[in-house]
Amino acid sequence: MTKMKKSSVVLTCLLLLLLSGALAFIDGNASQYIVRITRLCAINIVLALSMNLVQGFTGIFSLGHAGFMAIGAYSVALLTIPVAKKETIFMLEPLIAPLDTLTLPFGVALIIGGVLAAAAAFLIGLPCLRLRGDYLAIATLGFSEIIRILITNAQCVTNGAQGLKSIPKTADIWWCYGIALVVLVFIALLVSSSYGRALKAIREDEIAAESMGISLLRHKMLSFMISAFLAGVGGGLYASYIGTIGPDVFQISRTYDILMIVVMGGMGSITGSVLAAFIVTIGQEWLRVLDGPLPFLPFWPENGVSGMRMVVFSLLLLIIILFFRNGLFGHKEITWSSVGARLSALSGHAHKEVTKP
Amino acid sequence: MFNLTRLLQTLTDALSLGSLYALIAIGYTMVYGVLRLINFAHGEIFMIAMYIVFYGISLFVLPWYVTFALTILITALLGTLAERLAYRPLRSAPRISILVSAIGVSYFLQNLATVLFGGRPLNFPQIPLFTDVLIIGEIYIQRLSLIVPVVTAVLLLLLLLLIKRTRTGMAMRAVSRDYDAASLMGIDLNRTIAITFFIGSALAGVGAIMWGMEDTRIRPTIGSMPGIKCFIAAVLGGIGNTGGAVLGGLLIGFIEIVTVALFPSLSGYRDAFAFIVLILVLLVKPTGLLGEKTTEKV
Amino acid sequence: MSERVLEVNHATMRFGGLVAVNDLTMLIDKEEIVALIGPNGAGKTTAFNMITGVYTPTEGTVQLCGKAITGKRPDRIAAAGIARTFQNIRLFKALTVLDNVVIAQHLRLTSSWPAAVLRLPRYRKENAAMYARAKELLETMGLWDVRGEIASSLPYGMQRKLEIARALATQPKLLLLDEPAAGMNPAESAELTGLIRGIRDQFHLTILLIEHHMDVVMDISDRIYVLNYGSLIAEGTPAQIQQNDDVIRAYLGGDEDEA
Numbered sequence: 010m011t012k013m014k015k016s017s018v019v020l021t022c023l024l025l026l027l028l029s030g031a032l033a034f035i036d037g038n039a040s041q042y043i044v045r046i047t048r049l050c051a052i053n054i055v056l057a058l059s060m061n062l063v064q065g066f067t068g069i070f071s072l073g074h075a076g077f078m079a080i081g082a083y084s085v086a087l088l089t090i091p092v093a094k095k096e097t098i099f100m101l102e103p104l105i106a107p108l109d110t111l112t113l114p115f116g117v118a119l120i121i122g123g124v125l126a127a128a129a130a131f132l133i134g135l136p137c138l139r140l141r142g143d144y145l146a147i148a149t150l151g152f153s154e155i156i157r158i159l160i161t162n163a164q165c166v167t168n169g170a171q172g173l174k175s176i177p178k179t180a181d182i183w184w185c186y187g188i189a190l191v192v193l194v195f196i197a198l199l200v201s202s203s204y205g206r207a208l209k210a211i212r213e214d215e216i217a218a219e220s221m222g223i224s225l226l227r228h229k230m231l232s233f234m235i236s237a238f239l240a241g242v243g244g245g246l247y248a249s250y251i252g253t254i255g256p257d258v259f260q261i262s263r264t265y266d267i268l269m270i271v272v273m274g275g276m277g278s279i280t281g282s283v284l285a286a287f288i289v290t291i292g293q294e295w296l297r298v299l300d301g302p303l304p305f306l307p308f309w310p311e312n313g314v315s316g317m318r319m320v321v322f323s324l325l326l327l328i329i330i331l332f333f334r335n336g337l338f339g340h341k342e343i344t345w346s347s348v349g350a351r352l353s354a355l356s357g358h359a360h361k362e363v364t365k366p
Numbered sequence: 367m368f369n370l371t372r373l374l375q376t377l378t379d380a381l382s383l384g385s386l387y388a389l390i391a392i393g394y395t396m397v398y399g400v401l402r403l404i405n406f407a408h409g410e411i412f413m414i415a416m417y418i419v420f421y422g423i424s425l426f427v428l429p430w431y432v433t434f435a436l437t438i439l440i441t442a443l444l445g446t447l448a449e450r451l452a453y454r455p456l457r458s459a460p461r462i463s464i465l466v467s468a469i470g471v472s473y474f475l476q477n478l479a480t481v482l483f484g485g486r487p488l489n490f491p492q493i494p495l496f497t498d499v500l501i502i503g504e505i506y507i508q509r510l511s512l513i514v515p516v517v518t519a520v521l522l523l524l525l526l527l528l529i530k531r532t533r534t535g536m537a538m539r540a541v542s543r544d545y546d547a548a549s550l551m552g553i554d555l556n557r558t559i560a561i562t563f564f565i566g567s568a569l570a571g572v573g574a575i576m577w578g579m580e581d582t583r584i585r586p587t588i589g590s591m592p593g594i595k596c597f598i599a600a601v602l603g604g605i606g607n608t609g610g611a612v613l614g615g616l617l618i619g620f621i622e623i624v625t626v627a628l629f630p631s632l633s634g635y636r637d638a639f640a641f642i643v644l645i646l647v648l649l650v651k652p653t654g655l656l657g658e659k660t661t662e663k664v
Numbered sequence: 665m666s667e668r669v670l671e672v673n674h675a676t677m678r679f680g681g682l683v684a685v686n687d688l689t690m691l692i693d694k695e696e697i698v699a700l701i702g703p704n705g706a707g708k709t710t711a712f713n714m715i716t717g718v719y720t721p722t723e724g725t726v727q728l729c730g731k732a733i734t735g736k737r738p739d740r741i742a743a744a745g746i747a748r749t750f751q752n753i754r755l756f757k758a759l760t761v762l763d764n765v766v767i768a769q770h771l772r773l774t775s776s777w778p779a780a781v782l783r784l785p786r787y788r789k790e791n792a793a794m795y796a797r798a799k800e801l802l803e804t805m806g807l808w809d810v811r812g813e814i815a816s817s818l819p820y821g822m823q824r825k826l827e828i829a830r831a832l833a834t835q836p837k838l839l840l841l842d843e844p845a846a847g848m849n850p851a852e853s854a855e856l857t858g859l860i861r862g863i864r865d866q867f868h869l870t871i872l873l874i875e876h877h878m879d880v881v882m883d884i885s886d887r888i889y890v891l892n893y894g895s896l897i898a899e900g901t902p903a904q905i906q907q908n909d910d911v912i913r914a915y916l917g918g919d920e921d922e923a
Contacts, residue, residue, distance in 0.1 A: 070465055136648040143404050144648060146465060147597055151641040154594065162634040195781060202780035203770050203791060206759075210767045213756035220716060220750075222742030222771025222834055231777060261590070265473050272466055316485070319477040327470035331455055334463050340758060 051185035057270040059239030065276035068212030073149030076156040078244025079259035081122030085245035088118035115179040126241025172255025180249035275336035382511040384619025385518035389573035390596035391611035393566030399542040399606040406468040409593020410475035415574030423491040438571040445567025479586035487583035604657025667694040675724030702891035747836035749827040757816040765798040768833035841873040
């Protein structure tokens with residue numbers, strides 16, 4: 010067993026090295042467009058892992074991701090836009106003190122965004138997490154819309170519908186992948202700890218979990234707040250990634266995009282979410298073809314049908330949940346031993362399955 | 367100044383909006399009753415209904431009554447179809463799957479509407495019979511504002527008769543009370559659930575016709591906000607309870623209109639009121655105003 | 665005089681107009697094995713639910729080792745020292761046998777979640793202890809060999825045993841078993857009887873069980889309480905209960921056909 014563990018560590022290190030090499034190559038040689046997509050993949054990994062913690066590992070349904078992202082994004086924007094730029098952005102109403110003269114390092118702003126998102130989660134969770142799971146779904150969906158209403162109306166903080174621009178684009182490929190890696194390791198350690206096991210117990214059977222001494226409210230709240238924190242961080246990264254934000258960026262469809270990743274990867278699979286983040290992010294770019302002209306199709310309008318991409322995207326979400334309910338991996342994870350078993354099966358070796366410790 | 371005229375004006379508006387919310391909320395509460403599912407697609411079915419009216423009257427120049435009948439029928443069939451295709455196969459799956467499916471249907475219909483009907487708002491046809499303004503003393507009232515509460519009341523009465531007096535209604539109540547036992551007792555679950563969706567969606571169709579005459583700029587996202595609010599109305603009244611949904615809808619309508627009338631500066635936050643009410647109610651009475659306390663069998 | 669573990673005082677449970685349990689009083693001493701019997705619908709499981717906090721008694725009190733636990737949440741009551749199994753098995757279905765038993769020790773964990781995520785030394789020690797104890801319990805119940813299986817894939821009898829192992833993992837003072845022998849054949853239920861006695865002796869436990877298999881009840885119990893229509897109709901040793909006219913009437917007469 011220890012020998013297997015050791016070889017896993019070595020293989021993981023190798024993989025990380027290989028990945029950083031690939032990232033360095035993309036960063037140095039690929040087009041701006043490819044670099045952008047690559048960064049977006051990492052941001053989506055963070056967001057998907059954060060949603061999977063609640064949806065997949067705890068079995069409760071939150072639809073507040075766009076809202077938590079908005080909190081993180083506006084925090085990062087307001088805390089990192091240079092003071093001189095703020096004056097030119099806030100034309101209608103000046104930005105309130107002390108935000109008008111304050112700038113903080115990107116990392117600190119990210120954490121503040123996460124903490125504020127977690128605080129919002131606490132306030133929503135307190136009344137809702139004690140009740141049936143569905144109430145949380147509707148309350149978080151509502152919260153997500155309220156945040157947009159607040160953003161639109163709170164002119165002196167958010168600049169209302171005009172939005173915020175000139176957000177420093179600090180979140181380069183290394184920031185994005187660095188944070189994605191930290192979040193990945195964090196989530197993996199959390200769900201394999203005793204607390205993570207308690208969350209899975211709640212997912213499996215709330216009544217039995219409570220009878221085994223697991224406080225439902227405390228553990229659901231833990232999961233929900235951590236998830237919101239990470240969504241806030243993801244939103245902060247996203248703000249720095251796109252550079253300009255407004256209330257329309259955080260529509261509920263942002264949440265659905267992340268939901269798609271989680272469902273496709275498998276609710277309850279970390280490696281599934283990571284893989285699906287790449288597939289969905291890149292796939293959504295490919296689907297852009299559908300919005301343009303498709304000359305090989307008869308009767309297709311010459312200038313293409315704008316919005317076709319989203320029709321296909323939502324249809325795919327439906328198809329996956331209807332026919333491949335467990336997504337790519339269900340609750341399972343890709344591990345080195347599972348890869349090894351798959352490989353040796355492929356190469357035709359009679360390989361005796363090693364049971365996990 | 368807040369004089370009698372304005373008071374009456376405000377109350378009429380509130381009653382009219384509240385009745386509309388109530389109509390849509392009934393669909394949520396009925397579906398939740400039988401399937402324990404938040405039918406996220408309900409708001410989109412409601413949206414599609416408005417487009418059907420638009421095409422029926424403005425494009426195909428059908429008489430309004432034919433269009434309305436067709437709208438209600440197509441909407442009801444669409445809701446039933448969504449259940450058949452997207453919910454029924456997942457009935458025994460983990461609850462989270464069917465919720466995702468409901469979201470998928472909602473998202474799909476919204477995106478489909480954007481492609482089919484375009485993202486730009488279309489003008490809902492005006493039918494003078496409904497949209498004419500009556501002047502009673504100093505009060506200006508659209509005829510519609512008076513029609514809406516009456517239509518809601520009549521439909522509610524018919525629905526309650528159906529639920530209380532007919533075999534189908536009894537089957538619905540049985541399924542709401544105990545899903546498994548009902549199927550063991552020989553109740554045709556598929557039929558009962560399909561009828562529930564049919565009726566709930568038909569009511570959404572009626573609601574959409576009247577909604578469109580008030581909020582005349584129809585767009586693919588028009589259903590989402592009323593959708594969420596009406597689910598909240600259903601929760602507020604006690605989910606699963608038809609009378610509760612009506613009460614909840616009326617309450618939210620009154621809260622919105624009256625608050626904005628009293629504090630015009632809050633009008634930008636109008637859409638947020640329902641959620642604040644939801645949070646408060648869940649804190650004080652989680653089962654809603656008319657809801658019964660349900661305990662899961664252990 | 666021996667130590668009192670459970671004291672149910674005049675507990676009544678009403679659901680609307682229905683009185684599920686009426687004025688129930690039960691006293692159980694340390695290391696006793698007590699059975700709660702009665703025809704179907706007599707209110708036995710409701711009594712369990714009142715003791716474990718799933719329901720709050722409409723009237724009356726419940727005490728564990730002299731401390732009031734009436735109306736507390738189920739997780740608090742589990743922490744106070746009552747563990748239970750369920751009539752219609754409620755395992756963590758998609759998780760492994762081992763995980764089921766390890767999870768049930770989470771309530772005794774003292775490390776905070778950041779400590780657990782960072783795998784600090786104290787957490788590692790506690791975690792290792794959880795696994796060691798799980799191993800011990802699974803060996804006691806004869807389930808160690810299937811530790812890697814998914815709980816729902818086990819045969820029925822093993823699932824019942826796993827539920828007992830999971831309950832024991834919470835380190836209870838009082839163990840409530842809701843029909844542990846349901847669905848078992850005579851050989852299996854005889855084995856179970858031995859097992860329950862063994863657990864009592866090994867862990868110095870007090871056990872309250874609901875059971876329909878009369879041979880199991882008569883064999884295992886020190887004392888028996890009999891419920892009918894929510895009310896206590898008899899209490900005594902197995903020999904006394906077998907002679908009791910009210911009990912015989914409750915089981916044989918009326919419209920109840922359950923043995």
